[in-house]
Amino acid sequence: MILRMNNKQFTNTKCLKKIYPAHLDRLKTEFDQILDDSQYQYAIIFSGAIKHSKMDDNPYPFRANPYFCRWLPLIQHPNCYLVYQSGKKPILIYFQEKDFWHKSVEFPSSYWVKYFKVIIVSSIKEVSPHLPSNNKECFFITDDLVDEKYTNGINNINPINVINILNYSRTTKTxxxxxxxxxxxxxxxxxxxxxxxxxxxxxxxxxxxxxxxxxxxxxxxxxxxxxxxxxxxxxxxxxxxxxxxxxxxxxxxxxxxxxxxxxxxxxxxxxxxxxxxxxxxxxxxxxxxxxxxxxxxxxxxxxxxxxxxxxxxxxxxxxxxxxxxxxxxxxxxxxxxxxxxxxxxxxxxxxxxxxxxxxxxxxxxxxxxxxxxxxxxxxxxxxxxxxxxxxxxxxxxxxxxxxxxxxxxxxxxxxxxxxxxxxxxxxxxxxxxxxxxxxxxxxxxxxxxxxxxx
Ligand SMILES: [Mn+2]
The missing domain is CATH 3.90.230.10 (Creatinase/methionine aminopeptidase superfamily)
Structure with missing residues (x-):
């Protein structure tokens, strides 16, 4: 594949557009297997939350959850959720804050959008109705300790058998x-x-x-x-x-x-x-x-x-x-x-x-x-x-x-x-x-x- 790069971005979107679907298929197959072999119906993957220093409202730099980025190239997007149910189109709960202090993330518009059912929310409170109602049927993947307001009462956080499967798989690349x-x-x-x-x-x-x-x-x-x-x-x-x-x-x-x-x-x-x-x-x-x-x-x-x-x-x-x-x-x-x-x-x-x-x-x-x-x-x-x-x-x-x-x-x-x-x-x-x-x-x-x- 000849790579013609945009000098500013160093990526070739045309090329990625062609090979992304197969990557997504591998993730879906992996998660289908995980869900079929477990008592869970849904996998919820959180993009991560912004952390602040204790005595100030100054945020630490945001690092997105790698388990989330493996699905989606959203690296500057806190408070997003991916909801996956076996065999179904994955749902992306896309957080677009209405906030006059910060610049909100852009409306999603790239090669990957059509593979997801995108739901836009503008506050964390709006997330809950879009998550499965029975918490016991869900596991939640996050790369950090997160506040309860983000986990929506889900207790199955990073189940070790699931993390082992994902970590083992992450070592060979698509x-x-x-x-x-x-x-x-x-x-x-x-x-x-x-x-x-x-x-x-x-x-x-x-x-x-x-x-x-x-x-x-x-x-x-x-x-x-x-x-x-x-x-x-x-x-x-x-x-x-x-x-x-x-x-x-x-x-x-x-x-x-x-x-x-x-x-x-x-x-x-x-x-x-x-x-x-x-x-x-x-x-x-x-x-x-x-x-x-x-x-x-x-x-x-x-x-x-x-x-x-x-x-x-x-x-x-x-x-x-x-x-x-x-x-x-x-x-x-x-x-x-x-x-x-x-x-x-x-x-x-x-x-x-x-x-x-x-x-x-x-x-x-x-x-x-x-x-x-x-x-x-x-x-x-x-x-x-x-x-x-x-x-x-x-x-x-x-x-x-x-x-x-x-x-x-x-x-x-x-x-x-x-x-x-x-x-x-x-x-x-x-x-x-x-x-x-x-x-x-x-x-x-x-x-x-x-x-x-x-
Ligand atoms: Mn090194």
Whole structure:
């Protein structure tokens, strides 16, 4: 499918219009099965409510319930309800507040509208008559604790057997979802290209962040997660949360972990750059090669932890090659030296949530896959299946806290403190792509999006 994108929206409505019905059919079939197998007649999915700070009427940014967005691309629509009964046209209770303080949402008018019976309400009080009268026949899906005024007396909130089925299913994507994720990657890449340029011109973290938002046409609250914009040693802080307002006198490295959204589906992309063509650039190049070698190993039916363990082997080789520590590959792994430099997981599912659900679900009945003791930060250990979408993000950092821990653990003799001191001003490296599993090999959403722009 050739994607002709509207520059402002980064989506191709014509294309989505064609593939949305099949996506909806899959959801209906899934919910028909859930309802048939249960004592419930109706599934009610709430889009979410706006929350306010306690002492003020200042609202927190709104995040729509992902279980709701999976049905409908309504990401800025609080207080909406989807009511589904087996075999029936789904009902959308569409909240269009009459309020002179805020701008009301537009009247719904897109490719998806004809698949729903739309009921417009202008207050929460108006919702109740449109919900099924017998609460016991309903279950209610929300991603948050919500006030009783929204649940309309329904007690069956997020029944665990239903959530397990939905979470398990959410891990393989439909064509519609893949297209949204593809578009999200393209949108994020627009920001990444500007950000790289800004860094090369000596801009501050804050300036880079603003340029990224502008290029992706996202306000800060619309981003799928807070941009990580880290210059120099800040790149060693995995979830660095600030934006330095001042320019750095001696820029040497730049780590950017930043995404974008399309219809609620997220991109999650990381790149690392050196200011000069030097040894740190060689380390980035070596890591880039490692990352792509790992991606080449992806195939159906292996488990994700196999890839993660392979990443540890490859990173052990990098540690040897660049002289950051001494010892055999086996001893660097068994003494957790690789964990010292690479303390996070190799990747996670991606979808309506940046760290999407179901990474440890063995089946739709909720059986859990055990977490690895040596790799507790790994967020995904499923068998790899077609049309799963996940990130591959190996990293290597000079983190004081972990280097000091190695001293306590007695493995610090293996570390080459002098070489680590060389790495420290650069912070570290992470390279992260968004990957879709195919029958054979993968589609790399991220590298495809970058390639389109060169
Ligand atoms: Mn990630």
């Amino acid at each position: 064509k519609y979802e893949i297209e949204c994720l593809r578009a999200a990657s393209k949108r994020a890449v627009s920001g990444h290209l500007i950000a790289k340029n800004k860094f090369k011109n000596g801009a501050s973290e804050f300036d880079i962040h603003l340029s990224y938002c502008k290029a992706t046409n996202h306000s800060e609250n619309e981003l799928p997660y807070k941009n990580i914009i880290a210059i120099n040693e800040n790149a060693s802080i995995l979830h660095y949360q600030h934006y330095m307002k001042n320019k750095t006198n001696n820029p040497s490295s730049f780590l950017i972990d930043a995404g974008a959204c399309v219809n609620g589906y997220a991109a999650d992309i990381t790149r690392t750059y050196a200011f000069k063509n030097n040894e740190f650039q060689s380390l980035i190049d070596a890591m880039d090669k490692v990352q792509q070698e790992i991606i080449n190993l992806i195939k159906i039916d292996i488990t994700f932890i196999e890839l993660h363990l392979n990443a540890h082997e490859k990173i052990a080789k990098l540690i040897q090659q660049f002289g950051l520590a001494n010892g055999s590959i086996e001893s660097l792994i068994s003494n957790k030296i690789t964990n010292t430099f690479f303390p996070h997981g190799l990747g996670h599912f991606l979808g309506l949530q940046v760290h999407d659900v179901g990474g440890f679900l063995e089946n739709s009945q909720g059986k859990k896959i055990q977490k690895s003791k040596q790799h507790p930060n790994l967020r995904l250990n499923r068998k790899i299946e077609k049309n799963q979408i996940f990130t591959i993000e190996p990293g290597l950092y000079a983190i004081d806290l972990l280097i000091n821990k190695a001293k306590i653990d007695g493995t610090s003799k293996m570390l080459n403190i002098e070489k680590i001191a060389w790495l420290k001003p650069y912070g570290g490296i992470r390279i992260e792509d968004n990957i879709r599993v195919l029958d054979e090999g993968v589609e790399n959403l991220t590298r495809d999006a970058f390639a389109e722009r060169y």
